[in-house]
Amino acid sequence: MRLLKKSVIVGAATAALTVGVATTQAHASIGPAISSKNSCGYAQFEDAGDLFYIHDTCSDGRAVRVYWDMGADGVGWSYYDYRGGYTGWAKSYKLDLELTENRWMNVQVCLSDNAVFVNGSCGSVRLEYTS
Numbered sequence: 231m232r233l234l235k236k237s238v239i240v241g242a243a244t245a246a247l248t249v250g251v252a253t254t255q256a257h258a259s260i261g262p263a264i265s266s267k268n269s270c271g272y273a274q275f276e277d278a279g280d281l282f283y284i285h286d287t288c289s290d291g292r293a294v295r296v297y298w299d300m301g302a303d304g305v306g307w308s309y310y311d312y313r314g315g316y317t318g319w320a321k322s323y324k325l326d327l328e329l330t331e332n333r334w335m336n337v338q339v340c341l342s343d344n345a346v347f348v349n350g351s352c353g354s355v356r357l358e359y360t361s
Contacts, residue, residue: 265353266294266339271312272353273339274322277361282325284312292341292348299336300329302357311342329360 260283265272271294274283286294293313299306312323329335337358341351 261356261358264296264337264339264356266341267351267353268341269353270294270351271339271341273337275337275358277359280327280329280360282310282327283322284310284325285322286312286314290341292343292351293345295340295342295347296325297336297338297340297352298329298358300333302334302336304336307336311345331360333360334358335360 259278260274260276263272263274263285268288270286270288270290270292272285272287273294273296274285275281276283282296282298284294284296293311295309295311297307297309299308310325312325314323335358336355338355339353341348
């Protein structure tokens with residue numbers, strides 16, 4: 231009887247631990263900066279929530295353009311121009327998107343001038359994962 235009692239207690243403790251682990255939420259991860267070629271603009275991607283934090287760091291009158299390609303296949307690039315910080319505004323802009331979950335995407339940051347792409351302004355392409 232004593233052995234049965236200990237087995238029940240250990241089993242209940244294991245079940246409680248399993249339930250506790252199963253309900254723990256994943257922590258959001260904000261990735262490193264993805265920069266334009268001249269570092270006048272950069273973005274960071276937060277995988278939990280599908281958020282881009284866009285930063286304009288130069289007083290050049292240009293907007294920061296963030297490109298993303300869901301599926302990381304080079305087809306179907308989307309972009310957003312952040313025009314609120316033309317003067318090197320220190321506060322970041324939070325772009326909230328509804329992206330397909332559990333997919334890889336390419337992300338690139340460039341500049342635009344009056345909604346026109348600035349040739350030669352793009353930084354490197356970075357691979358990010360949505361969760």
